Amino acid sequence: MIAPLNMRDFYLSKENMQSIRENDNPYVMKLREGYGDSVYEEDRAQSLKGKWLIDIFKNQNPLDIEIGTGNGYFFAHQSFQNPDRNLLGFEIKYKCIYQTIRRATSLGLLNAKMIRFHANVIDQVLGENEVDNVYIFFPDPWPKKRHFKNRLIQDDFLQNIYKIQKPGSFIEFKTDNPEYFDWTVEKFKNSPYEIARLTYDLHTSEWNGENFRTHFENLWTRKGLKIMLLRAYKSN
Ligand SMILES: C[S@@+](CC[C@H](N)C(=O)[O-])C[C@H]1O[C@@H](n2cnc3c(N)ncnc32)[C@H](O)[C@@H]1O
Secondary structure, rough: OOOOOOOOOOOOOOOHHHHHHHHHHHHHHHHHHHOOEEEEEEHHHHOOOHHHHHHHHOOOOOOEEEEEOOOOOHHHHHHHOOOOOEEEEOOOOOOHHHHHHHHHOOOOOOEEEEEEOOHHHHHOOOOOOOOEEEEOOOOOOOOOOOHHHHHHOOOOHHHHHHHHHHHEEEEEEEEOOOOHHHHHHHEEEEOOOOOOOOOEOOHHOOOHOOOOOOHHHHHHHHHHOOOHHHHHHHHO
């Protein structure tokens, strides 16, 4: 069963409000019928805090997370390329969860699972030092000043993510929005993270060769926008 989100603590855009109207959403039934052992709803996800490896993945491999998987191109690629790592995806839109998990399971991947959960309060489903690498690609930039409070990257959020990551692991962030990138760089500078990679033009940088272009990355690149990347480590 996939339960509705607990909306108590969140501001939700109109679009996201729509996504929680389960009865109107054709993807809810598809997920319930076909992917019950790969997609975890809010209550179940919270009960698995600290136990994802033992209870769900049933191995001791690293546990990476992707926040905002969208249609799941990176998610499927990453889990396929890294069978010795686990990948847990966070999404709030049913359609995106469906697209993502269908893409991964059609490749027969058992190391890829999804949570329907607001990543803003990620520490409700993941315990301290439970997570390895974290990927956040093209989160909504909320460009209007009055909406900055809705941005994912906030001081509290980085503190929470830092706590749930293992020492030596990294967090990677990509965006096409220079203003949101500057905001993010400042937030990381004010956090315990150590910035190791920073570029305002990823596709001409030394890291381009190892970069996988996500769906949104392709969209913005085709429009002539530059892609920015930050990678930061939790020190050992
Ligand atoms: C602009 S899309 C980017 C998708 C993908 N990462 C890519 O690069 O193609 C942002 C995604 O983040 C999801 N999202 C937004 N806020 C979220 C939150 N608080 N927790 C989890 N996912 C969220 C949205 O539903 C959307 O699918």
